[in-house]
Amino acid sequence: MSKPQAPIEERPYHHGDLQRAIVSAALEVLSETQSTEFSLRELARRAGVSHNAPYKHFADKRELLAAVSATGFERLAKRMSDATARHSNPRARLSAMARDYVRHGVDNPALYRLMFGGYLTGPDDGRPAIERAAAEKTKALLAEAIIKGGLGSAIANTPRNERKITGALLIYWSLLHGLTLLLVDRLVGPKGKSDELSESVWQGMLDGLAARIPALPPGTWVGPRVPAK
Amino acid sequence: MSKPQAPIEERPYHHGDLQRAIVSAALEVLSETQSTEFSLRELARRAGVSHNAPYKHFADKRELLAAVSATGFERLAKRMSDATARHSNPRARLSAMARDYVRHGVDNPALYRLMFGGYLTGPDDGRPAIERAAAEKTKALLAEAIIKGGLGSAIANTPRNERKITGALLIYWSLLHGLTLLLVDRLVGPKGKSDELSESVWQGMLDGLAARIPALPPGTWVGPRVPAK
DNA sequence: CCCAGATGTTGACAGCGACCACTTAACGTA
DNA sequence: TACGTTAAGTGGTCGCTGTCAACATCTGGG
Numbered sequence: 393m394s395k396p397q398a399p400i401e402e403r404p405y406h407h408g409d410l411q412r413a414i415v416s417a418a419l420e421v422l423s424e425t426q427s428t429e430f431s432l433r434e435l436a437r438r439a440g441v442s443h444n445a446p447y448k449h450f451a452d453k454r455e456l457l458a459a460v461s462a463t464g465f466e467r468l469a470k471r472m473s474d475a476t477a478r479h480s481n482p483r484a485r486l487s488a489m490a491r492d493y494v495r496h497g498v499d500n501p502a503l504y505r506l507m508f509g510g511y512l513t514g515p516d517d518g519r520p521a522i523e524r525a526a527a528e529k530t531k532a533l534l535a536e537a538i539i540k541g542g543l544g545s546a547i548a549n550t551p552r553n554e555r556k557i558t559g560a561l562l563i564y565w566s567l568l569h570g571l572t573l574l575l576v577d578r579l580v581g582p583k584g585k586s587d588e589l590s591e592s593v594w595q596g597m598l599d600g601l602a603a604r605i606p607a608l609p610p611g612t613w614v615g616p617r618v619p620a621k
Numbered sequence: 622m623s624k625p626q627a628p629i630e631e632r633p634y635h636h637g638d639l640q641r642a643i644v645s646a647a648l649e650v651l652s653e654t655q656s657t658e659f660s661l662r663e664l665a666r667r668a669g670v671s672h673n674a675p676y677k678h679f680a681d682k683r684e685l686l687a688a689v690s691a692t693g694f695e696r697l698a699k700r701m702s703d704a705t706a707r708h709s710n711p712r713a714r715l716s717a718m719a720r721d722y723v724r725h726g727v728d729n730p731a732l733y734r735l736m737f738g739g740y741l742t743g744p745d746d747g748r749p750a751i752e753r754a755a756a757e758k759t760k761a762l763l764a765e766a767i768i769k770g771g772l773g774s775a776i777a778n779t780p781r782n783e784r785k786i787t788g789a790l791l792i793y794w795s796l797l798h799g800l801t802l803l804l805v806d807r808l809v810g811p812k813g814k815s816d817e818l819s820e821s822v823w824q825g826m827l828d829g830l831a832a833r834i835p836a837l838p839p840g841t842w843v844g845p846r847v848p849a850k
Numbered sequence: 851c852c853c854a855g856a857t858g859t860t861g862a863c864a865g866c867g868a869c870c871a872c873t874t875a876a877c878g879t880a
Numbered sequence: 881t882a883c884g885t886t887a888a889g890t891g892g893t894c895g896c897t898g899t900c901a902a903c904a905t906c907t908g909g910g
Contacts, residue, residue: 510806570799
C-alpha cells in the first residue's frame with residue numbers, strides 16, 4: 393500500500409527533535425505493551441523516519457533505554473518533590489513521599505522495572521551516566537526527607553551520623569522498593585489498594601525504625617555506584 | 622534414570638532427556654552472562670541438538686523461561702528449608718531464612734530477576750502455572766516461619782489472625798525482596814557484606830514488627846495470584 | 851509385529867540490531 | 881554571497897533470531 397500516515401504537509405528532511413520524539417515514542421510503547429521488547433525500528437516508524445535514523449542519536453538500544461529510564465527517574469523525583477511540597481510536617485512529608493513513590497511504580501510497571509530491573513546494570517558493572525545521575529537524585533530526596541525528621545526526629549547531617557542515616561535510608565528504601573515491586577509484579581494486591589498497603593507497611597515499620605536505627609558495617613554504600621575507575 | 626548418559630560416541634537420534642538438558646543449559650548461560658537474552662538456538666547448540674528440537678518441549682521462549690524460573694524457586698525453597706533445619710529457636714530460624722533468601726538472590730542475580738522480574742507477568746495477567754506453584758511454596762515457607770514464632774512469639778494460624786499474619790508477611794517479604802534487589806542491582810553494597818546488611822536490616826525492623834503488626838485492609842492478598850477466570 | 855505418536859531434523863520466512871556508504875540540509879566563515 | 885564542514889536522515893546489507901511447516905526416526909503398547 394501507500395503511506396497511510398503521510399501528513400498533509402511534507403515533512404522536512406530533518407525531523408527537528410528526533411531524540412525527544414524517539415524517547416517519547418518509547419515511553420508510549422512501553423506503557424501500551426508493558427514490555428521493553430519493542431524494536432528500535434518500531435519507534436522509528438512511529439516517528440516517521442527511516443529505520444536507521446535513531447542510531448544518529450543513540451549508539452544502541454541499551455543507550456536508548458537508559459534515556460527512557462532517566463526520564464522515569466526525573467518523573468519520580470518530581471512526583472516525590474511535589475508530594476513534600478504539600479505538607480509542612482516532616483513526618484507527613486516522608487509519608488506522602490512514600491505513597492507517591494509506590495504510586496509511580498504501580499502506575500508505570502514496565503517503566504519502574506526498567507529503572508530498577510538491572511537491564512541497564514550491564515555485565516560491565518556501572519550503568520550509563522545519565523541514568524545514574526537521575527537515580528542519585530531520587531535517593532537524595534529520600535535521604536533529605538529522613539534527615540529533616542521524617543522518621544520522628546531530625547538527624548543532624550554530620551559525619552558522625554552518616555552510618556545512622558545510611559542505615560535508615562537502606563531500610564526505608566528496601567521496604568519501599570520491595571513493596572512496589574511486589575505490587576507491580578502482582579505478587580501482592582489488590583493494586584487498587586496500594587495506597588492503603590503502603591500506608592500500613594510504612595506505619596508498621598516506623599515504630600521500629602524510630603526506636604532504633606541499626607548502624608551498618610563500615611564501607612557500606614547506598615545509591616548508584618560509581619564505576620571503579 | 623533411564624538412560625545414564627549419552628555415550629561419548631554417536632549420540633542416538635533421541636536425546637533422552639532434552640527437556641532437562643535445555644533447562645540446565647539455560648541455567649548455565651544465565652549464570653555465565655547474567656542475562657535472559659540468550660537464544661533458544663544457543664541452548665539447542667549446547668545440547669547438541671537441532672535448532673528446533675526445544676520446541677517439542679516448550680511452546681515458546683517464555684515457557685522455557687518459566688521452567689527456569691520454577692527451578693529457581695525450587696532451589697530457593699530448598700535453601701530456606703535447609704536453613705531452618707539448622708536451628709531450633711524459631712527466631713533464629715526466621716533469621717537464617719532471611720539470610721539465605723538474600724544470599725540466593727545475590728548469588729544468582731539474573732535468576733532472581735527472572736523469578737521476580739515480571740518478564741513472566743505477561744500482558745495476560747497471571748504467570749505460567751508451574752512457576753506460580755513454585756513461588757507459592759516459597760511464600761508458604763516464609764509464612765510458616767512467621768506463624769511458628771519467628772517474630773518473637775507464635776501466632777495461632779486461625780482465621781481471626783489471618784490479617785495479622787498477612788500483614789507481617791507483607792512487611793517481612795517486602796523488606797527482604799527490596800533489599801535483595803537493591804543488592805543485586807548494585808544500588809546498595811558492597812555485595813560481600815550482604816550477610817551483615819541483611820542481618821542489620823532484619824534486626825532493625827524486627828523490634829517494630831514485634832511490637833505492633835499492622836492489620837491490613839480486608840481483601841488483601843499476598844502471594845502468586847490465581848488468574849481471575 | 852506393527853503402526854501411531856512422540857521426538858528430532860531440515861528448510862524457510864519475516865523481523866530485528868547493527869554496520870556501511872551515500873545524500874541532504876544547516877550553519878559558521880571567508 | 882559562496883563554500884565546505886558536518887550533523888541528521890536514507891537505503892542497503894549481514895548475521896542472527898523466533899517461529900512455522902513438512903519430513904525423518906525412534907519407541908512402546910495393542
